[in-house]
Amino acid sequence: MVKQALWIVSILLASSVAMAQETSIVHDGEFEFLRAQFGEEWDAQDLKIDTRLAEIRETNGGKPPNILYILIDDVSFGQMGSRTLNYVTGIDTPNINEFASEGMSLMRMYTEPSCTPTRAAFLTGRQPYRAGIEEVKVALVGEGLAAEEVTIAEILKEEGYNTSHVGKWHQGDIEQAYPHNQGFDWAAFPLHQQVQLSLMTREAMQANNMLGFHASGQSNEFALDQRFNPYGLVTGVEAEAGGMAREVDLEPGEEWTQAHYEEMNERYQRQIIEQLEDLAAKDEPFFLQYWPLYPLNFVYPEQAISRNGGFHADKLQLLDGWLGELFEKVDELGISDNTIVVLMADNGLMYHYEGTSGLSQLIYRGGKTQHLEGGVRTDAFVRWPGVIEAGSAAGDIVHVSDLFTTFARIAGATEHIPRDRVIDGIDQTALLLEGEGNSRRDYVYNYEGLTLRSVVKREFKMHVPPPGVPGAAAPVFNIYRDPREENPQIGNALWAGASFQDMIKRHVLKINEYPHLPLGKGKPYEGIENLRPESVETREVFDSWH
């Protein structure tokens, strides 16, 4: 009893220290602008929240909550978690819908518009342009997430979490960027992404989705360069922290096929279950990532399982079943109450394959690569039984980077967040614990790559006009009235245009104060112990000009 009381005191002390340091996190100018309006209110609320977090921890014998973070690829808002929209698309996601009903639906989660940036934003709590990060291409690049970036895995590790990663990574082909060098104790991941894994196959060429790549479908006797078509790329690897990665999917000389891709997906599904079992059995809390490659897939299965039948849609329904297994395993292991599970997508659909993929622009316009709502709005659900109200929803604005800061806070690891750079992620613990209306963010800056393309405040969104064009002439949309951003209204622009320009000024001032950090650079494919000869050859050709 005495020991427990002491424990609570120590937690409260630790968190008040953390809070003191929290105030010194460097946030974007817009957050400071809000903090100037709401700081006292938030500080008072934070005291209450610290008490609540300490109580929760006490209930769990002093163990901070486990975190399971599931990030699905390229699925726009509305494609998962809603029965109504299941009917529209002919894709059933009963397990995701049920999962959603057990926690809070974040109805206005913003991501970055592409895979690499969203994942980097989550991992570092920073919008990716701040570290020079754009979408990592499929070929060798010799670039990636810099060692200097501090990931949520590193932060949670400092606090004693065990950390594992399973599935897509997409943070570059240089050694410092690999997950086991970025805070994960163990990782199974492909070095590249689905353009390699699900499209660069004979089957995807025959399905008419990958054109001109595979030699069996197109050869040109006048071709000179034998490296224009990517060749010898590393596929799936596994590694432990501090160790070498080991390629596990291909033997030397073997060709990557749709069957390999399907096996890889199935393997990750097996591995996430295994990891969950292993980590749940340990004394320490865990942080576990599952970043599936599906629904991206470009070849029809032997037999479709969904009414939709499109090659993405069908795999989304398959994935729903797989996630059902995973959720069941969480329950079966008896860790549900002390495990925060977040499920979301990384960005909008790959609209380039509309009509046959089965995923279409549904509510919002646009998709992957675009700053339009269809590119940066995704379904997001958070479950934490007994803490987050089941069946709840929040219409507040949240950005994927907020999860970084929020997870750190909940784990009691806020003090490990670096203070020498801008952290975009806002602590949203109040929203999760106190419910709708408690977000500390009412804005988002939407970038495409390194370029600011739009600014969101409340229900208003300005598409950034070309340089020199005044805000009053920029297209400003009311997202509630015009979710597809098709009818800009001068009546909005004439007052909000100027306010948006002020927002941009506050944003740029902070960039001037904290200039962007450089992208990680290096030789590709280092730190892999069993590079295939064709990968060695590819790297040598790459190095020869580099």
Place this chain on the structure above:
Amino acid sequence: MVKQALWIVSILLASSVAMAQETSIVHDGEFEFLRAQFGEEWDAQDLKIDTRLAEIRETNGGKPPNILYILIDDVSFGQMGSRTLNYVTGIDTPNINEFASEGMSLMRMYTEPSCTPTRAAFLTGRQPYRAGIEEVKVALVGEGLAAEEVTIAEILKEEGYNTSHVGKWHQGDIEQAYPHNQGFDWAAFPLHQQVQLSLMTREAMQANNMLGFHASGQSNEFALDQRFNPYGLVTGVEAEAGGMAREVDLEPGEEWTQAHYEEMNERYQRQIIEQLEDLAAKDEPFFLQYWPLYPLNFVYPEQAISRNGGFHADKLQLLDGWLGELFEKVDELGISDNTIVVLMADNGLMYHYEGTSGLSQLIYRGGKTQHLEGGVRTDAFVRWPGVIEAGSAAGDIVHVSDLFTTFARIAGATEHIPRDRVIDGIDQTALLLEGEGNSRRDYVYNYEGLTLRSVVKREFKMHVPPPGVPGAAAPVFNIYRDPREENPQIGNALWAGASFQDMIKRHVLKINEYPHLPLGKGKPYEGIENLRPESVETREVFDSWH
């Protein structure tokens, strides 16, 4: 006891007679094509259903179920009944959402693309082109629903129902078309529609939504015709069956204003509650229609109540509250269990006011007047506690005309459906009682006015090509994969195009066998006992050239 047993026997006998006659209802060729494939199965199911209907009636002391039919104006699929989509639009409809959760959501309800046609299809069970019906314009037309058409109100009246209508009617300005001459014991309705009532005001001109109509905003000294701007139109009237209508909203010489429009809406809300109370107190079952004029409205209120704030959106949220009162009254009167309540919209949004109205093309493309899914897909919910499963949903195709045949069946009034004309409405009692997968329709023919514009079968939809163009060259869409009908696929058209052409042949053959009936014609404004002098004058000018 003996009396009850006799009752059941008489019901079973009556319904087996009804069923024998049901087979002789003249349906479209496509239904006969389906019946040839499923007739025996359906007959067996119908026997079971008749037993069930008799049991339900017995439970209610022999009283057939009351029917309350609520039809909302110009709201596309997804705008009501879904929390997710409430968040998207910033329009809260908690009462409708709760109502939806208490019954079955019809996820694929097709309507006609405009007010008059959808309402006529419901009233007569016939697609409106069969009776020459197109959208009734706002000015004097001397046309309307023909006396020869047999409405669901007339059919239910034959079976002893009391019948009332409150709200929008929009079936023409001739006496035979008035609701109290089409089967309703009592009716309160405006003679025209919202273009007159919500737009032809000084306030709508000042709100910049009605241009060039009101003399206070635009006058032209060179104008000759004083009747180009409609003038002296009759507004709201009330009447009893067989009696004269009486204008109730305007005094002679008075100008119609936004305040009048709001009062009219509020009056209909009061009157629907009054009607419900009166009808519930009677021994006979009732058929009661509430066809609100809201959300159509073009002037901002003193203070918006929704986050969206658009002039349609805000009234939709207001209407949600009003419907909440109505649903509560149904419960309070103790008639919930024996009352079927259907709530739906008549067609897609009035997209012409997108950006400011607050309703936008959301999931499906298009709106009012268009055969696109955005024009003919609306939210539809059916509640019948203890009979229809709460929280259920059906992805089956249903057409608004099916309600005619289904209501008749449930009321035991099938025998009164005329046998001398095509009835498009399919009996969907099996769907309501046995649940999803029991629709007897997998097709719809979509007309715009008198022109066939598209044909739907399952998830496929062909836009009808111009005459002479073969089906293989017509755009064919997969609605699940491409809800916005933007990516026609030759791979669909090359097989389905021919099948669609066959469907059209079956449809046209039946039209040749049962030619269209004529639209009702007559002198406008007859049967109104207190015509204002300005209305008399307007009719005289109309008659002078007619």
